[in-house]
Structures are given as structure tokens and as C-alpha cells.
Amino acid sequence: MSDTAEKHRIVIVGGGAGGLELATKLGKKFGKKGLADVTLVDATLTHIWKPLLHEVASGRRNPGEDEVSYLAHARANHFRFRLGRLESLDRTGKVVTMAPIMDEDGREMIPRREFPYDTLVISIGSITNSFGTKGVDENCVFLDSRKQADRFHKRLLNTFLRAHSRVGELEEGQLNVVIIGAGATGIELAAELHNTARQVVAYGLDKISPDQDVKLTIVEAGPTILPALPERISSGVLKQLRHIGVEVLTGVKVTEVVENGLNTETGEFIPAAIKVWAAGIKGADVLAKLDGLEVNRINQLVVRPTLQTTHDDNIFAFGDCAACPQKDNPRNVPPRAQAAHQQASMLVKSIASRLGGGGTLPEYVYKDHGSLVSLSEHTAFGTLMGNLTGDVMVSGRIARIIYVSLYRMHLMALHGPIATMLKVVTQWMTGRLRPALKLH
Ligand SMILES: Cc1cc2nc3c(=O)[nH]c(=O)nc-3n(C[C@H](O)[C@H](O)[C@H](O)COP(=O)(O)OP(=O)(O)OC[C@H]3O[C@@H](n4cnc5c(N)ncnc54)[C@H](O)[C@@H]3O)c2cc1C
Structure with missing residues (x-):
């Protein structure tokens, strides 16, 4: 990808469940053909799907087997990756700034950096909300x-x-x-x-x-x-x-x-x-300091159904860090991987429309396909919602298989069907060779 100034510059900040899927799709669709300049910025060098974190915490999952290197993934999918932590924004100058990154010894590794954009997408997820509880x-x-x-x-x-x-x-x-x-x-x-x-x-x-x-x-x-x-x-x-x-x-x-x-x-x-x-979420403090972008009481960026922020058409936010209204529901779209995945798919169309010179942007409608709660290897419980099936309760082994397939869908969005299948088979084999629990 060349650094020509004429190309539409898309900067995505946050490569999580939503942001990495979006960067991958935009890279393949526009970056590969040189139609846009796609840059993903994240505060870490590797991605791991957040719903796996409780398995990493318990030791059931070895995160090394599931993490994705942003640099390698970017190269394979025609976008650019840069390490950086969102610090500030200049909406008039259309520049987003990342804080300096320090190494483990506290020395500056990467200085403060500015990224000019034509379209900015913020998808930095959420953090736990302690509701001010002492200690x-x-x-x-x-x-x-x-x-x-x-x-x-x-x-x-x-x-x-x-x-x-x-x-x-x-x-x-x-x-x-x-x-x-x-x-x-x-x-x-x-x-x-x-x-x-x-x-x-x-x-x-x-x-x-x-x-x-x-x-x-x-x-x-x-x-x-x-x-x-x-x-x-x-x-x-x-x-x-x-x-x-x-x-x-x-x-x-x-x-x-x-x-x-x-x-x-x-x-x-x-x-x-x-x-x-583990009692609730909120947006990171930095979101309230982004050149006047509107945040709600839990610090999420307020967006319209197009996922554009309320005060700036060139800035989109989605996933957990965004407060997106729903048409027939007084509650905002829930902070879930399912929603981030759907929004990433919609944003590919929105950005295609912007690259094509504008027109009406699509509006996001949350499609709840159900919820599943996994109780480790014991069982899982949940609901599945489909147009044909209606609301169906599932439990036991079937629910557990569907729960696992949610992660596979994320892998498919990132790597495509063949690489996903290879990954699943490799993980299955590695799982036979290592202890059932990470013991170090
Ligand atoms: C243990 C657990 C289990 C879950 N289970 C489910 C489930 O079963 N089903 C479901 O639908 N949802 C589940 N969720 C919720 C789901 O993980 C989130 O809704 C989803 O990950 C949100 O996606 P996102 O892209 O908005 O943010 P994230 O996936 O959180 O990604 C945010 C990204 O932004 C980066 N970042 C953060 N701050 C900055 C910054 N300042 N600058 C630059 N980069 C930054 C992070 O490094 C990260 O890569 C679970 C969450 C947890 C914690």
C-alpha cells in the first residue's frame, strides 16, 4: 500500500471483536485494490477475542494459541497496523493522536503520533465499571x-x-x-x-x-x-x-x-x-475528551443509527464504546460481540458509500440472535432467535456446540473458511498434546 495523500484515509482505533473484523474487510475490499488507505491502531500488538478471557483467566485456554498478531494479519489483509493508545482528537484538523508508548523499563519506545484521517472509526471497547465502590x-x-x-x-x-x-x-x-x-x-x-x-x-x-x-x-x-x-x-x-x-x-x-x-x-x-x-461496563475516560464528541453517563460515545457520532459526520463509533439507539426499544444496543460483529459488517457498506461520493448511509438495526451462557464443560444454556424458528430455548451439549461456534464465526470473519478449519483442527490436536490446564 503506498502512502499517497489522494487516497481516502480510513483510521480505525481499536482492533477488538468489531474493529479487527472491520479492518480486515476494508483491507480486502479497498486496501488490496489501492482504493483507500486503511490503518488500524491498537494499544496492544496482539488480538484475542474478548469472550475468551474468562477461559484464559481460569487456565483452560492457552492464549498463545488464540492470539492474532496485528502486524502479520494486517500484511495478509492489505491494511496497515500501528501500535498506539488513543489520546486526543482534533476534529477541525482531522487528526487523531496516540499517546507515547513506553517499554517495560519505562523508556519511551514510540513517541506521540498523529494520524490524519478522512474517516475515523473508534472501536476501543469498554472497561469494567466499579460504580465508584470503595476499594x-x-x-x-x-x-x-x-x-x-x-x-x-x-x-x-x-x-x-x-x-x-x-x-x-x-x-x-x-x-x-x-x-x-x-x-x-x-x-x-x-x-x-x-x-x-x-x-x-x-x-x-x-x-x-x-x-x-x-x-x-x-x-x-x-x-x-x-x-x-x-x-x-x-x-x-x-x-x-x-x-x-x-x-x-x-x-x-x-x-x-x-x-x-x-x-x-x-x-x-x-x-x-x-x-x-464483573458488574457492568463503561467507556474509557479518554472518550470524554475527544474534542467535544458527545458521551453518555457511562462515557460511551453517543452515535446515531448510522453509527456516526452525533457531532461529526466523519467520525463513527461502534461496539462497546458506542451508545447506539434502537428504534423500538428504549435501551441502547447491548455491549456484545454479536452487535460489534453486525456493526462492522454494516460499516463496510457505509464506508463504501462514502468512498463512492456519499448518499444515504445505512442505519444499524440490532438483530438479537439469542444469548448463550456456557458453564464450562458442564453445559450451556440460552435462547436462539431466528425468523423461522422464533425464540427457542437450548441447553446442554447442543447449546455448548452453538456457543463454541460463535467464536468460529469471528475466526471466519478474520481468516476465511479454510484457515479457520485448519486452525480448529490444529487446536484440537494441540489440545491433545498439552495439559488440560495451563499450569504456568
Ligand atoms: C469474559 C467475557 C465474556 C464475554 N462473553 C460474551 C459472549 O458470550 N457473547 C457476546 O456477545 N459478548 C460477550 N462478551 C462481550 C464482548 O466481549 C464485547 O461486547 C465485545 O468484545 C465488544 O467488542 P469491541 O470491538 O467493541 O471491543 P473489544 O473487543 O473489547 O476490543 C477493543 C479493542 O480496543 C483496544 N483498545 C482499548 N483501548 C484503547 C485505546 N485507548 N487506544 C487504542 N486501542 C484501544 C483493545 O486493545 C482492544 O483490542 C464477553 C465479555 C467478557 C469480558
Whole structure:
């Protein structure tokens, strides 16, 4: 790709579930033929599909097998990748600026850089919302990035190793994990951790009893778990969680998290060595500082149904970082990989229309194809929604197969059918050769 100034410059900031699919499609459609200059900027060098992070955290998934190198992927798909973290925006000059990047020793590796654009797309995802609860930032683990999932995994292993090599009794809460938030992330993580506890013991840390020593608790402020899903599903999931020994506390508000546990509104103290906050999302602080672009109360960029930001036709935002209205629903489009995937596909058409000289842009309508919650290897529960089938409940093995196929769809969007098939076969074979749990 040459750096000619005449070409329409498309800059995408954030190469996640949505942004990387968009860059791939635009690269193939326009970059390859030299019709546009497509640049993807991300704060990290590799991509991993965010819905896999709880499996990375628990150790079931080795992230090295699933990560995509942005540089290599960009080369194969005719776009340019640059490492950078969104810092500021100049809408008049049509320039987006990335903060300097430091290396591990704190030395500047890449200086502050400016990227001029004709079309800017912001897709930097979301971060966990602590709702200002005291002690959360200092004492909780989050699952917003690969780095955090890796850190969690290491901490979990260290906790088990320490408990196994102890002299005498376990300390109070030494093997307790409390997850705050009973949405899909918290629940899926709890089920994975239940498995992990059994596997570490099977791999030799046999001074630990997974049933007596390890305690997994989910704390939810609302009256039910999985409030966004039908009651039949949440009750099925609840039953299964209790069956495998996960304690689920609903209607319990956490007021403060401290080093060795958390305090609730009713004055109860729940001891725990590891506290995971998975109770809601918000946009990163930088989004509120983008040259007057409108944000909502949780810091998402407010967009129109065309996914253009409300104050600037040349700037689009989508995925978790965008607040996109729905026509027949007072709620915004939910922050889900499904929505980011659909929006990326629509934006290819929108950008084609801009390159072709304008015209009316398509409007995004969220198509809910259903929701699935996986309980590790135990089972999965969910709904599937289709034009022909209507709303169908699924559970067990079939639901688990469909859940896995969601990731395959993302792989297909990135690599096409043949490479996806090869990846699936290779992973299956690698899975036979390595331990079922990542133990380092
Ligand atoms: C554990 C877990 C399980 C989930 N399970 C499901 C599920 O089963 N189904 C479902 O539909 N959804 C699920 N989700 C939600 C789903 O992951 C998100 O909705 C989806 O990833 C959003 O896509 P995105 O492209 O908006 O952002 P992301 O996929 O989060 O990507 C954001 C990208 O932006 C980059 N970035 C961040 N900040 C900056 C910055 N300042 N500058 C430059 N780059 C930046 C990041 O490195 C990342 O690559 C799950 C989420 C989690 C955490």
C-alpha cells in the first residue's frame, strides 16, 4: 500500500471483536485494490477475542494459541497496523493522536503520533465499571484485557501453590474467590474456576480439597442472576451453579472491597483472597475528551443509527464504546460481540458509500440472535432467535456446540473458511498434546 495523500484515509482505533473484523474487510475490499488507505491502531500488538478471557483467566485456554498478531494479519489483509493508545482528537484538523508508548523499563519506545484521517472509526471497547465502590480499583481483578486475564491466572495458580505448601491450617478465605456481578461474565468465570480447582488437585496439588477448601461465591446486587435473559434460563443456570457448589447471593450490595474480602450493605463481611469485579461496563475516560464528541453517563460515545457520532459526520463509533439507539426499544444496543460483529459488517457498506461520493448511509438495526451462557464443560444454556424458528430455548451439549461456534464465526470473519478449519483442527490436536490446564 503506498502512502499517497489522494487516497481516502480510513483510521480505525481499536482492533477488538468489531474493529479487527472491520479492518480486515476494508483491507480486502479497498486496501488490496489501492482504493483507500486503511490503518488500524491498537494499544496492544496482539488480538484475542474478548469472550475468551474468562477461559484464559481460569487456565483452560492457552492464549498463545488464540492470539492474532496485528502486524502479520494486517500484511495478509492489505491494511496497515500501528501500535498506539488513543489520546486526543482534533476534529477541525482531522487528526487523531496516540499517546507515547513506553517499554517495560519505562523508556519511551514510540513517541506521540498523529494520524490524519478522512474517516475515523473508534472501536476501543469498554472497561469494567466499579460504580465508584470503595476499594474496588485497588483490590479487585478485572477481565478487560488479555493482560488482566493473564495476571488473574497467575494469581490463581500462586494462591493454589501457596495453599498446597502451607504448614498448618488454611487461613480464613485463603481459597475463596468472590465474583461481584451475576451477568454472563461472572457466571461463566465461576463455572470455569470450579473446573480449575478440580484440575489443579488432579495435577498434584492434592493437599487441597476442592469441595471443602475452595469456595466460589457470586454476589449480585439485583434480585436475579442474568437479568437480561429469560427467567427459564436464569433459573436453569442458577440450579446448575448450585449443583456444582457455587454459592450465589442475590440482592446483596457490595459497599467496600478490602484486601482480604468485601463488606456488604447489610454489614456482612465475606472473606476472599481473590475478588473479581464483573458488574457492568463503561467507556474509557479518554472518550470524554475527544474534542467535544458527545458521551453518555457511562462515557460511551453517543452515535446515531448510522453509527456516526452525533457531532461529526466523519467520525463513527461502534461496539462497546458506542451508545447506539434502537428504534423500538428504549435501551441502547447491548455491549456484545454479536452487535460489534453486525456493526462492522454494516460499516463496510457505509464506508463504501462514502468512498463512492456519499448518499444515504445505512442505519444499524440490532438483530438479537439469542444469548448463550456456557458453564464450562458442564453445559450451556440460552435462547436462539431466528425468523423461522422464533425464540427457542437450548441447553446442554447442543447449546455448548452453538456457543463454541460463535467464536468460529469471528475466526471466519478474520481468516476465511479454510484457515479457520485448519486452525480448529490444529487446536484440537494441540489440545491433545498439552495439559488440560495451563499450569504456568
Ligand atoms: C469474559 C467475557 C465474556 C464475554 N462473553 C460474551 C459472549 O458470550 N457473547 C457476546 O456477545 N459478548 C460477550 N462478551 C462481550 C464482548 O466481549 C464485547 O461486547 C465485545 O468484545 C465488544 O467488542 P469491541 O470491538 O467493541 O471491543 P473489544 O473487543 O473489547 O476490543 C477493543 C479493542 O480496543 C483496544 N483498545 C482499548 N483501548 C484503547 C485505546 N485507548 N487506544 C487504542 N486501542 C484501544 C483493545 O486493545 C482492544 O483490542 C464477553 C465479555 C467478557 C469480558
